[in-house]
Structures are given as C-alpha cells and as structure tokens.
Amino acid sequence: MPQGAAAVLRHELIGLAGVFERNVYLVRRYLWWDVAFFVWTIANTLTIVFIGEGIEATGGDIDVERITTQLLVGAVVWAYLGVIFEILTETVAWERWEGTIEYTFMAPLSRPIHLFGMGLFAIVYGVIRAVLLFGVVALFFDLNLGQADYLAALVVLLVASISFLGIGMMTAVLPLISPEKGTQLGFMAQGILLVISGVYYPVSILPEWMQWASTISPATYALDGLRDSILDGDGLGSMGDELWPLVLIGAVSIPIGLWVFRIGEQYAKRHGKLKRSG
Amino acid sequence: MTRSNHHSSMPAVVVDGLRKEFFRNDGRAGLRRRRKRVAALEGVSFEMHRGETLAILGQNGSGKSTLVRLLSTLLLDDGGSAHVFGHDVAAETRAVRRLINRVSVEASFFKKMSAVENLSYAARFYGMPIRETRERIPEILGRVGFPRKRMGEPLEDMSRGMQQKVALARALLTAPILLLLDEPTTGLDPRSKLEVQRFIREIRQIHDATILLCTHDLVEAEELADRVGILDRGRLIELAPAAELRAKYDAVTLEDAFFAATGKAFEDEPEEEDD
Numbered sequence: 001m002p003q004g005a006a007a008v009l010r011h012e013l014i015g016l017a018g019v020f021e022r023n024v025y026l027v028r029r030y031l032w033w034d035v036a037f038f039v040w041t042i043a044n045t046l047t048i049v050f051i052g053e054g055i056e057a058t059g060g061d062i063d064v065e066r067i068t069t070q071l072l073v074g075a076v077v078w079a080y081l082g083v084i085f086e087i088l089t090e091t092v093a094w095e096r097w098e099g100t101i102e103y104t105f106m107a108p109l110s111r112p113i114h115l116f117g118m119g120l121f122a123i124v125y126g127v128i129r130a131v132l133l134f135g136v137v138a139l140f141f142d143l144n145l146g147q148a149d150y151l152a153a154l155v156v157l158l159v160a161s162i163s164f165l166g167i168g169m170m171t172a173v174l175p176l177i178s179p180e181k182g183t184q185l186g187f188m189a190q191g192i193l194l195v196i197s198g199v200y201y202p203v204s205i206l207p208e209w210m211q212w213a214s215t216i217s218p219a220t221y222a223l224d225g226l227r228d229s230i231l232d233g234d235g236l237g238s239m240g241d242e243l244w245p246l247v248l249i250g251a252v253s254i255p256i257g258l259w260v261f262r263i264g265e266q267y268a269k270r271h272g273k274l275k276r277s278g
Numbered sequence: 279m280t281r282s283n284h285h286s287s288m289p290a291v292v293v294d295g296l297r298k299e300f301f302r303n304d305g306r307a308g309l310r311r312r313r314k315r316v317a318a319l320e321g322v323s324f325e326m327h328r329g330e331t332l333a334i335l336g337q338n339g340s341g342k343s344t345l346v347r348l349l350s351t352l353l354l355d356d357g358g359s360a361h362v363f364g365h366d367v368a369a370e371t372r373a374v375r376r377l378i379n380r381v382s383v384e385a386s387f388f389k390k391m392s393a394v395e396n397l398s399y400a401a402r403f404y405g406m407p408i409r410e411t412r413e414r415i416p417e418i419l420g421r422v423g424f425p426r427k428r429m430g431e432p433l434e435d436m437s438r439g440m441q442q443k444v445a446l447a448r449a450l451l452t453a454p455i456l457l458l459l460d461e462p463t464t465g466l467d468p469r470s471k472l473e474v475q476r477f478i479r480e481i482r483q484i485h486d487a488t489i490l491l492c493t494h495d496l497v498e499a500e501e502l503a504d505r506v507g508i509l510d511r512g513r514l515i516e517l518a519p520a521a522e523l524r525a526k527y528d529a530v531t532l533e534d535a536f537f538a539a540t541g542k543a544f545e546d547e548p549e550e551e552d553d
Binding site: 011015017018019025026098099100103104105106108110266269271272274275 | 300344347350375378386388389395399401402448
C-alpha cells in the first residue's frame with residue numbers, strides 16, 4: 001500500500017474509533033436512562049410474548065412454546081432494529097440537539113467512516129441488548145431452548161445488520177432535511193420493514209403485494225434464520241437460503257445508503273440546514 | 279515538505295466574488311407556500327496572508343456566520359469561490375478540513391460528557407490516537423486555564439466562560455493553521471473575555487495561525503486584528519487596518535467609523551436575520 005494511502009487509512013481508522021469512543025462515553029454518562037429504557041423494552045416485549053399463553057387460555061389450540069418462542073424472536077428483532085435505527089438517526093439528530101453537528105461535519109473524517117463508526121457501535125450495543133433482552137424475557141416462560149444454535153443465530157443477526165445499516169443510513173439523513181420530523185420518519189421505515197417481514201406471523205398470511213415486498217426486506221431473512229436456528233437448531237450449513245439474500249441485500253443497501261446520505265448532506269449544505277438550529 | 283513550509287508561500291485565504299443565498303418563507307399564495315430569495319453574501323472578495331488576524335464586523339444577519347460556515351465547508355456557495363491555502367473549500371473539503379478549526383459563540387459540546395471526553399473523541403476525528411492525546415489534552419486544558427480537578431466533570435456544570443476555554447482548547451488541539459472565530463467572546467463575563475482574548479493572541483504568536491475573527495466587539499477587533507472588514511447586508515464594504523478606517527471616516531472610534539460606513543449604529547438590528 002502506498003505511504004499516502006496508508007496514512008489516510010490510519011487516519012480514518014482512528015476516526016472510526018473516535019466515533020465508537022464517543023458513543024461509549026455517552027452510554028456511560030446516560031447509563032441510568034439506558035437501564036430505564038431497557039426495563040421499558042422488557043415490559044413491551046413481555047406484552048407481546050404473553051400473547052401465546054393468552055391464546056391458549058382463551059381456548060386456542062396451539063403449540064404455546066413454539067408460538068411464544070416465535071413471538072420472542074420477533075420482539076427481540078424489533079427491539080434490535082429499533083436500536084440500530086435510533087443510533088444511526090442520532091448521527092444527525094442528537095448532534096443537532098447538542099449543537100455539535102457543525103464540528104463533527106467539518107472534521108476531516110470521511111462520511112462513510114463516520115457512518116460506519118456509528119453503525120459498528122449500533123451493532124455492538126444492539127447485540128448486547130438483544131442477547132440480554134432475549135435472556136431476561138425467556139426467564140418468564142418455560143421454554144425448552146436446548147436445541148437452539150445460538151452461534152448460527154448470532155451470525156444471521158450480524159449479516160442482517162449490514163443491510164439494516166444501509167437502510168439506517170438512508171433514514172439517518174432525514175433529520176438533516178427535516179429537523180423537526182425527520183426522526184419520526186426513521187421509525188416509520190422501521191415499522192414498515194417489520195410489518196412486511198413477518199415479525200409476529202408468517203409472511204404467507206400477508207396480501208400478495210406485501211409478500212412480494214417481503215422478499216426484498218432483509219428482516220424477512222433475518223427473522224426466518226433466527227427462528228430456524230433457535231426453534232429447530234438449524235446450523236450455519238443449512239442457512240444458505242437466508243444468508244445469501246442477506247449478503248446480497250447488504251451489498252446493495254450499503255452503497256445506496258451512503259449515496260442517499262451524501263445527497264441529503266449536499267442538500268443540507270446547499271440550503272443551510274447543516275447547523276444547530278436547523 | 280512539511281505542512282508549514284508547503285503553505286508558507288501562498289495566501290492563507292482567497293475569497294473571490296463569493297455569493298450565498300437562502301430561501302425564506304414569505305407567506306402563502308393560496309395553498310402554496312411563497313418563498314423569497316435572501317442574499318446572505320453578495321460578491322464578497324478578500325485575501326488573507328499567513329499569520330494575519332482579520333476581524334469582520336457586522337450586525338446580526340450581515341453574513342458573518344455565513345462566511346465562516348462557507349469557509350468551514352458546511353455550506354455550498356451560489357457563486358464565486360473560496361480557497362484555503364490553495365484548496366477549494368467546495369471541491370477539496372477534506373484537505374481544507376485538515377487545515378482549519380473553529381470556535382463559535384456557542385461552545386457546542388456533548389454537555390453530559392467531560393472536557394477530556396469531548397476533546398478525546400474530537401481529536402480522533404483529526405487522526406490523533408490515544409497515546410498522542412493522553413498527555414496532550416490535560417496539558418492544553420491547563421494552558422487555557424481550565425482547572426485540572428474539573429477535567430472529569432460534565433461540561434453542563436461549567437460556566438459559559440469555562441466552556442469557551444474548552445472550545446479554544448479543542449480548536450488548538452488539532453493545530454489548525456486557519457482558525458475561524460465566530461463571536462468567541464459574546465456573552466462572556468469581562469474576566470473570561472480577557473482570558474479568551476489573551477489566549478487568541480497566544481495562539482497567533484506561538485502557533486503562527488491565521489485567524490479570521492467575526493465579532494461584535496469593536497474594541498476586541500481593534501486590539502486583536504491587523505485589518506478590519508465591515509460586512510453590511512452581505513457586502514464587504516470596507517477592509518483596512520482599524521487606524522486607516524478611523525482616518526478615512528474622520529472617526530475617533532471604530533464604532534464611529536462603522537456608523538459612518540454603514541449609515542447605522544452597530545447595535546441596530548436589521549429587519550431580517552440571514553445567518
């Protein structure tokens with residue numbers, strides 16, 4: 001590698017570490033808020049996962065353990081995706097609120113590395129929360145998870161995260177364009193993605209056009225893969241149908257995400273929106 | 279060739295016919311929102327040589343912040359050009375960003391984080407690894423008069439003057455050769471203001487930095503700057519040493535000269551704020 005390119009690469013990697021470092025500081029400083037939010041997430045997840053037992057209690061003839069595990073996986077993926085989108089959206093929203101946005105965007109750090117740094121932190125933080133959430137909520141139920149292949153589940157989640165990052169980058173730029181409402185639009189993208197992906201039900205029950213849309217959603221393959229690995233103990237060797245589409249969607253969504261963010265940033269620079277007050 | 283030598287022979291800043299417009303809401307015409315075009319900068323041209331301190335005076339909305347934000351690569355111009363040590367601010371953003379830093383009227387930090395934490399991550403964005411900043415950050419904070427025992431406290435517990443010292447330390451940490459100061463002492467108490475001004479002089483003397491200072495404080499402008507520019511409704515109507523400006527308008531103070539040049543008192547608020 002030429003010396004100049006090596007220096008640039010080193011600079012970018014240090015910058016990426018800086019983005020990660022900043023988010024670690026923020027988690028530390030807001031730790032009790034994180035704990036409170038986690039308690040809320042547990043409560044929210046329980047309201048969904050108890051539905052399985054509720055159906056049986058009201059006379060439904062179902063495999064409660066299987067349904068409960070399916071709902072649990074769906075709720076954990078929902079929460080995980082929420083964390084990824086929230087942290088990526090904070091790329092702009094939180095910085096605007098604190099007033100640091102101009103300093104960050106005028107730093108000599110390439111935007112892709114800036115976004116990858118946010119994404120890397122989001123994945124690490126999101127996986128830790130997802131594992132804790134799964135474990136804590138599972139304690140409330142008499143689930144037999146002895147057959148689960150957790151390594152395969154983790155790999156599916158990480159591979160799916162590449163696509164989630166790409167989509168998250170597209171939504172992260174929204175607060176730049178609309179400081180007041182952009183963040184909420186990010187939640188809308190998260191909701192649509194999960195509705196069409198069979199978060200709490202098989203996609204086969206959806207209207208035909210939604211079933212078609214589900215084939216291009218990475219969450220569909222993530223949910224399928226996670227359920228197969230946890231419910232049926234499928235290993236990585238039998239995950240080709242889930243992993244290859246996730247790799248493909250990831251390979252497409254990341255460049256599109258970066259491109260959309262770049263267009264949004266140029267718009268913000270043209271119209272003077274890249275500043276504290278919007 | 280070092281960065282310093284490479285840039286010593288060229289002008290620090292060349293701004294040529296720089297224009298910037300914004301659109302503002304102007305009521306409604308039926309269901310459609312009407313937008314009107316407001317010029318923030320209209321053909322501004324000037325040069326700064328290396329090591330110079332140039333003060334830009336102007337009322338709120340005169341275009342000072344727009345000029346700083348264009349040079350900071352945070353805005354795209356609508357015409358003209360601006361170069362920092364030969365690099366086009368619109369086309370060579372990365373090269374420009376490595377050479378500049380900025381202190382603005384708001385200290386702009388993650389307020390729950392400490393001074394050390396804010397400076398640490400910011401330094402990484404400029405390619406400075408932990409081993410380089412571990413000692414340098416406390417040293418630089420000490421130089422701006424920040425108490426060592428408060429380095430780990432959240433910045434939200436600090437006074438504005440203290441936060442502004444951290445902002446100066448952040449700017450200095452990255453060793454910029456062009457420092458953009460956008461009303462750095464506005465709202466500070468007299469003591470903090472003097473301390474910040476002393477530090478600006480030190481930055482210039484020790485670090486050989488070129489400084490563009492936008493300010494409301496005419497005494498500050500006269501004391502710190504080699505030349506003073508007057509920006510009025512987006513136009514740079516004067517640019518000369520303070521003494522020359524006073525002589526030109528037969529004015530005792532710079533404020534009188536400003537009044538004579540613009541036809542209004544310095545404190546008069548314009549009808550519209552554009553930046």
